[in-house]
Amino acid sequence: MHELSIVKHVIKTLREVVEENHVRRIGSVTLEVGEVSGVVIEQLADCWNYFREKDELVKGAPLYVETIEAVTFCTSCEKTYETVKFGKTCPYCGSAETYLLTGNEFSIKQIEAETDDSVEP
Amino acid sequence: MKVIELKMTVTDSNDRDAQALRRELTERGIFLINLMSAPGSGKTTLLSRTITDLAGKVKIGVMEADIASDVDARRISELGAESIQVHTDGMCHMDAGMTRTGLENMENSGDRIVFLENVGNLICPAEFDTGAHKNVMILSVPEGDDKPLKYPLMFSKSDVLIITKSDAAPYFDFDFEAVESRVRKLNPSILIFPVSAKTGDGMEAWEDYILSEWEKRHA
Numbered sequence: 001m002h003e004l005s006i007v008k009h010v011i012k013t014l015r016e017v018v019e020e021n022h023v024r025r026i027g028s029v030t031l032e033v034g035e036v037s038g039v040v041i042e043q044l045a046d047c048w049n050y051f052r053e054k055d056e057l058v059k060g061a062p063l064y065v066e067t068i069e070a071v072t073f074c075t076s077c078e079k080t081y082e083t084v085k086f087g088k089t090c091p092y093c094g095s096a097e098t099y100l101l102t103g104n105e106f107s108i109k110q111i112e113a114e115t116d117d118s119v120e121p
Numbered sequence: 122m123k124v125i126e127l128k129m130t131v132t133d134s135n136d137r138d139a140q141a142l143r144r145e146l147t148e149r150g151i152f153l154i155n156l157m158s159a160p161g162s163g164k165t166t167l168l169s170r171t172i173t174d175l176a177g178k179v180k181i182g183v184m185e186a187d188i189a190s191d192v193d194a195r196r197i198s199e200l201g202a203e204s205i206q207v208h209t210d211g212m213c214h215m216d217a218g219m220t221r222t223g224l225e226n227m228e229n230s231g232d233r234i235v236f237l238e239n240v241g242n243l244i245c246p247a248e249f250d251t252g253a254h255k256n257v258m259i260l261s262v263p264e265g266d267d268k269p270l271k272y273p274l275m276f277s278k279s280d281v282l283i284i285t286k287s288d289a290a291p292y293f294d295f296d297f298e299a300v301e302s303r304v305r306k307l308n309p310s311i312l313i314f315p316v317s318a319k320t321g322d323g324m325e326a327w328e329d330y331i332l333s334e335w336e337k338r339h340a
């Protein structure tokens with residue numbers, strides 16, 4: 001459900017990018033997704049494959065996903081640790097007063113595109 | 122084929138739509154308040170009580186967002202306030218585009234407060250700006266005092282935190298001070314109102330806040 005919304009928003013954003021950059025065709029799309037962003041990558045790929053058939057803009061374009069490691073900061077002892085391994089409880093001091101530094105990202109990193117001004121060999 | 126570097130979040134385009142909508146609403150005299158919480162926290166109950174208490178003081182409209190049902194919109198219209206139901210068709214949050222469409226289906230008389238009851242969910246609504254002037258989140262006592270640690274983004278994006286079902290506090294180990302200190306670490310300027318929509322306890326402070334924000338906009 002969440003993944004469906006995300007793919008719809010990605011495509012909407014791409015539509016604007018395409019207009020601004022005079023893109024004729026999108027060759028591929030690369031996303032950056034944090035490990036604990038809550039996005040299920042397999043499900044994202046399913047939604048993408050569904051839209052890729054239906055939507056001319058991204059017809060046939062593969063989706064690449066780069067994951068970003070999740071790191072949590074402990075406000076009690078001021079150390080950082082791997083979120084996926086230890087969760088919300090600091091492995092050094094046992095405090096639960098911690099917050100996520102990285103790992104919640106979700107962005108469109110880049111696209112490959114054929115533009116109007118590009119001279120094809 | 123060339124590579125175009127974007128580094129855009131999926132919410133960039135929505136953020137632009139939301140800014141535009143917010144400006145338009147301000148011009149039309151509409152004060153839009155976005156209410157967010159987990160399912161069952163008490164959004165509709167709080168709204169019902171607020172509408173009843175503010176009757177005669179300011180005109181109120183309500184937009185109920187739901188994935189598919191319209192139970193909440195019926196509850197609100199029984200109170201005599203204008204209410205419309207927006208179906209998100211499987212989407213787990215409202216975005217600025219959906220909010221705009223919903224508002225177009227409401228009476229077009231300007232000058233009033235519109236409450237948007239967002240889809241019950243603490244993750245996605247925090248990421249998608251609806252174009253509202255104020256974001257209000259509701260945490261209910263039975264959900265526990267560790268919610269700010271679990272859903273930091275929602276707490277950091279909200280202007281107001283309402284802690285509702287305070288009448289249930291004797292039955293749960295809910296530490297109001299712990300919540301406050303956790304929330305303030307994430308968001309030092311957030312306003313916190315403990316209330317019970319059942320007994321009415323604390324409702325006046327919240328309603329005074331709404332009225333004063335309303336008057337600021339319509340002086």
Ligand SMILES: Nc1nc2c(ncn2[C@@H]2O[C@H](COP(=O)(O)OP(=O)(O)O)[C@@H](O)[C@H]2O)c(=O)[nH]1
Binds near residue numbers: 286
């Ligand atoms: N004890 C108590 N129950 C409440 C309060 N507010 C809401 N409830 C109950 O919580 C349940 C869910 O409320 P509702 O307003 O439908 O939640 P929503 O899903 O966030 O709109 C209902 O059974 C309400 O009667 C309150 O202040 N105190």
Ligand SMILES: [Mg+2]
Binds near residue numbers: 164165193238
């Ligand atoms: Mg409701």
Ligand SMILES: [Zn+2]
Binds near residue numbers: 078079091
């Ligand atoms: Zn620690």
